[in-house]
Amino acid sequence: MKPHTLSILVENRAGVLSRVTGLFSRRGFNIESLAVGTCEEPEMSRITIVCIGDDAQIEQVMKQLNKLIDVIKVSDLTDNERVERELAMIKVTADSGGSRSEIMQIAQIFRAQVVDMGTKTLVLQIAGNTKKIDALETLLRQYGVKELVRTGKIGMLRGSKTVKSGK
Amino acid sequence: MKTGAKLLIEGLQREGVETIFGYPGGVVLPIYDDLYDSPLRHILVRHEQAAAHAADGYARASGRVGVCLATSGPGACNLVTGIATAYMDSIPIVAITGQVPTSLLGNDAFQESDITGITMPVTKHNYLVKKAVDLPRIIQEAFYIAGTGRPGPVLIDIPKDVSTGTVEIEPARMETVLLRGYQPTYKGHQRQIDRAIELIMLAERPLIYAGGGVVLSNASGELVRLAEQLVVPVTTTLMGLGAFPGDHPLNLGMLGMHGTEYANFAVTECDLLIAIGVRFDDRVTGKLDTFAPHAKIIHIDIDPAEIGKNKQVDVPIVGDVQNILGEILHKLQKTGYYQNWLEKIKGWKKKHPLRYKDDGKLRPQYIIQQLSSLLEGEGIIVSEVGQNQMWTAQYFCFRKPRTWITSGGLGTMGYGLPASMGVHYARPDQPVFDIAGDGSIQMNIQEFGTIAQYQIPVKVAILNNQYLGMVRQWQELFYDRRYSFTELPPVDFVKIAGAYGIDGIKVESRDQVSSALKTALNTPGPFVLDFRIEREENVYPIVPPGAANNEMIGGNSS
Numbered sequence A: 001m002k003p004h005t006l007s008i009l010v011e012n013r014a015g016v017l018s019r020v021t022g023l024f025s026r027r028g029f030n031i032e033s034l035a036v037g038t039c040e041e042p043e044m045s046r047i048t049i050v051c052i053g054d055d056a057q058i059e060q061v062m063k064q065l066n067k068l069i070d071v072i073k074v075s076d077l078t079d080n081e082r083v084e085r086e087l088a089m090i091k092v093t094a095d096s097g098g099s100r101s102e103i104m105q106i107a108q109i110f111r112a113q114v115v116d117m118g119t120k121t122l123v124l125q126i127a128g129n130t131k132k133i134d135a136l137e138t139l140l141r142q143y144g145v146k147e148l149v150r151t152g153k154i155g156m157l158r159g160s161k162t163v164k165s166g167k
Numbered sequence B: 001m002k003t004g005a006k007l008l009i010e011g012l013q014r015e016g017v018e019t020i021f022g023y024p025g026g027v028v029l030p031i032y033d034d035l036y037d038s039p040l041r042h043i044l045v046r047h048e049q050a051a052a053h054a055a056d057g058y059a060r061a062s063g064r065v066g067v068c069l070a071t072s073g074p075g076a077c078n079l080v081t082g083i084a085t086a087y088m089d090s091i092p093i094v095a096i097t098g099q100v101p102t103s104l105l106g107n108d109a110f111q112e113s114d115i116t117g118i119t120m121p122v123t124k125h126n127y128l129v130k131k132a133v134d135l136p137r138i139i140q141e142a143f144y145i146a147g148t149g150r151p152g153p154v155l156i157d158i159p160k161d162v163s164t165g166t167v168e169i170e171p172a173r174m175e176t177v178l179l180r181g182y183q184p185t186y187k188g189h190q191r192q193i194d195r196a197i198e199l200i201m202l203a204e205r206p207l208i209y210a211g212g213g214v215v216l217s218n219a220s221g222e223l224v225r226l227a228e229q230l231v232v233p234v235t236t237t238l239m240g241l242g243a244f245p246g247d248h249p250l251n252l253g254m255l256g257m258h259g260t261e262y263a264n265f266a267v268t269e270c271d272l273l274i275a276i277g278v279r280f281d282d283r284v285t286g287k288l289d290t291f292a293p294h295a296k297i298i299h300i301d302i303d304p305a306e307i308g309k310n311k312q313v314d315v316p317i318v319g320d321v322q323n324i325l326g327e328i329l330h331k332l333q334k335t336g337y338y339q340n341w342l343e344k345i346k347g348w349k350k351k352h353p354l355r356y357k358d359d360g361k362l363r364p365q366y367i368i369q370q371l372s373s374l375l376e377g378e379g380i381i382v383s384e385v386g387q388n389q390m391w392t393a394q395y396f397c398f399r400k401p402r403t404w405i406t407s408g409g410l411g412t413m414g415y416g417l418p419a420s421m422g423v424h425y426a427r428p429d430q431p432v433f434d435i436a437g438d439g440s441i442q443m444n445i446q447e448f449g450t451i452a453q454y455q456i457p458v459k460v461a462i463l464n465n466q467y468l469g470m471v472r473q474w475q476e477l478f479y480d481r482r483y484s485f486t487e488l489p490p491v492d493f494v495k496i497a498g499a500y501g502i503d504g505i506k507v508e509s510r511d512q513v514s515s516a517l518k519t520a521l522n523t524p525g526p527f528v529l530d531f532r533i534e535r536e537e538n539v540y541p542i543v544p545p546g547a548a549n550n551e552m553i554g555g556n557s558s
Ligand SMILES: Cc1ncc(C[n+]2csc(CCOP(=O)(O)OP(=O)(O)O)c2C)c(N)n1
Pocket: B384, B385, B386, B387, B388, B389, B411, B412, B413, B414, B436, B437, B438, B439, B440, B441, B463, B465, B467, B468, B469, B470, B471
């Protein structure tokens, strides 16, 4: 059992996301993370789903996904060279001068950006892999994380290989 | 200029639809208005569930797509059990539902229900139509999706303003339906076919395990040729009955929970299992690790998701069963002789036949045998669910595909009577018998109204044991005979039939069986037979839940 990153190319139509996510819950799979958006093809969307399962379970879920009429292509990126990123925004308490500069230092080390500065809070934005975001969150805890929002992971194969239609 | 309703009716006609089963209501009024003077035959059922089952029965008997129609909200929801039944057995139907106008969607409007959401898990695909102009394309796609690949139900939800909406220029019909996300595989992979043939050459104790996929792909002829050329025995699933002639010397009958002892022995001892159009359902395999424990497995199926789903296989071949069997036959050199194996099976058949106590009492197995010999290979048999279904599967000799119509995957009580109506319209030349239980028949007994109104010549044979017999049997065997809520008070079904204007006979003794069946067969129109059978008769043999297939009870070996 390990996390798998599935890249799913779908028709950009109403209800597609619920067909896909419904299939996961119906077949007893938990979705660890989910990201959806339009893509290079105007009438398609790309969904990236991270889920945990053994090889047979993942194979079954991919085959079931493939049976959905609106699913054009399903790929498991897990065992390939790939780039994966997640974006997070963290609203952290920064009401004293000391903590404020410490937080900004941490942000710099993590290459996180300050995207909002209030009188009592800072909002940091960070992109990276899951571990990096987790690490930043852990460090910021001591100052008080008021709110955290993550996009869900997106992934792409390295090199010229792509996840394209023609399944 | 055409309305959406008109486009719908014309679309159905272009798909070759002649008969639809439906029930009207508010938002489908525009559709019904166009139906009124259309050449389509509309059969008014008494409950929408029956419309879905009738469409399903029509599809199973004909091999074509069945069609049902219901209004929004309660009408659409009433279809759901029927759609799920078709889905589980891969039956091609198109269900059309009315919906509230698009302006009210999501508004909790009167009789609104999110039927595309509700049926998502039980349809192959579904559509909510937003514009009348999309209807022709959607209808064409729906029939294509329902009837190709692994068949299944497709639902089209049509808001009222879409059926009243008008289209100036009618879109041209697509020459072929092209869906980039749907490209079923029909041709088997050559390398895999070669590997399968290698395994067949090496086998000493091969067995064919054939299922509903053989029927769906119209591959019975190929199956018979394969079995005969190799001289290999064939066992079928519940859904596969009829795919291989019941009276063929190589036929082992059904395997699994209520299979024959010899089929279950054979599957346990075989060294090669050729699984064709099957899905290794738990009612077939029993305890999975003891299913075909010595066998290499070849699995032929059109749905890649069935490969390896329950059981790891050695040679998967994805594609249309008929195609693949054709290719195997084409390439196969060997006309095999597995003499010792065949002898062994012959011995089992002799020593462990299906049997019941034939003591002069009115037992259901006898009724089925009598019907089987009366019909002599003619006719189409539909069943309800429970003991009645299993006795029919065991004791009726099915000789041809599409002559056995039953809800296998979902096991839907109440399926039989409405499905029989669809069967009749698919095959008006054939006598149709619905073998029913007293419990099941009461789940859709209102359809007596439909068969009476249209004089649909369905013969309903109720095996009346005044029990939910199959559940009672499990209570007897596995719950210490505690008959918790499974006894049904006696019902006079002949009287009920009479109230609808349908003739019937109550049969209380064995010597009346044959003449009663003949009377039913020879009376024009519908007929009801109320057989008062031995109340606590059981279906044997049975593989207890969780046991291995060769650990059957109630057979000859226990
Ligand atoms: C709709 C539905 N509800 C419940 C069941 C569970 N069930 C399976 S068989 C059975 C009893 C069927 O009784 P009857 O129709 O009298 O048939 P018998 O077994 O007595 O022949 C029941 C309740 C079912 N299969 N379908």
